[in-house]
Amino acid sequence: MELSSVRIEKPDDVNVIVGQAHFIKTVEDLHEVLAGSSPHLEFGLAFCESSGPRLVRRSGNDPGLVDLAVKNAEAIGAGHSFVVFLRKGFPVNVLNALKLVPEVCTIFCATANPVEILIAGTDAGRGILGVVDGGAPAGVESDADVAERKGLLRRFGYKL
Numbered sequence: 001m002e003l004s005s006v007r008i009e010k011p012d013d014v015n016v017i018v019g020q021a022h023f024i025k026t027v028e029d030l031h032e033v034l035a036g037s038s039p040h041l042e043f044g045l046a047f048c049e050s051s052g053p054r055l056v057r058r059s060g061n062d063p064g065l066v067d068l069a070v071k072n073a074e075a076i077g078a079g080h081s082f083v084v085f086l087r088k089g090f091p092v093n094v095l096n097a098l099k100l101v102p103e104v105c106t107i108f109c110a111t112a113n114p115v116e117i118l119i120a121g122t123d124a125g126r127g128i129l130g131v132v133d134g135g136a137p138a139g140v141e142s143d144a145d146v147a148e149r150k151g152l153l154r155r156f157g158y159k160l
Contacts, residue, residue: 002120002121004119005117005118005119005132007115007116008072008114008115009072013087014087015087015089015111016110017084017086017098017109018081018117019081019106020081020128022080024052026104027059030098030101031045033097034060037093040089041093042061042062042088043086043089044061044063044065045066045069045082046069046083047080047081048077048082050125056074065085077126078117078119079125108128109131109133111133111134113133113134115132118131
């Protein structure tokens with residue numbers, strides 16, 4: 001077995017969701033969920049087909065994000081994996097709907113952080129073992145940090 005990591009390439013203003021699904025219909029179903037979530041959401045997605053022609057299937061409403069999803073999906077190269085890039089929206093607004101897509105098996109990460117995908121390669125192919133999402137903790141939040149966190153959530157409209 002060969003272990004490797006793939007760093008997700010993306011602009012700072014873009015969020016990424018990496019997951020695993022099980023059927024070619026995944027591309028259209030993910031597209032419908034994302035397109036129906038917000039009229040402002042810009043997205044691109046790519047899905048690594050695992051059998052048959054084994055193509056990277058793609059869709060989205062932003063050609064640049066679609067190209068970026070394809071580039072990263074090719075680098076990951078794990079069967080049945082998918083990559084979604086979002087701009088003008090956040091994963092928290094689409095994750096539950098994505099998880100409810102019947103083909104979706106797992107969401108490995110949803111983040112704006114720098115992220116690396118940990119890959120295992122065998123004679124059978126490649127699979128995602130997990131992710132490294134951002135840096136290790138640098139400390140424990142203070143009372144002022146708690147107040148800032150709560151204020152941020154309210155400014156974003158996630159809490160009253």
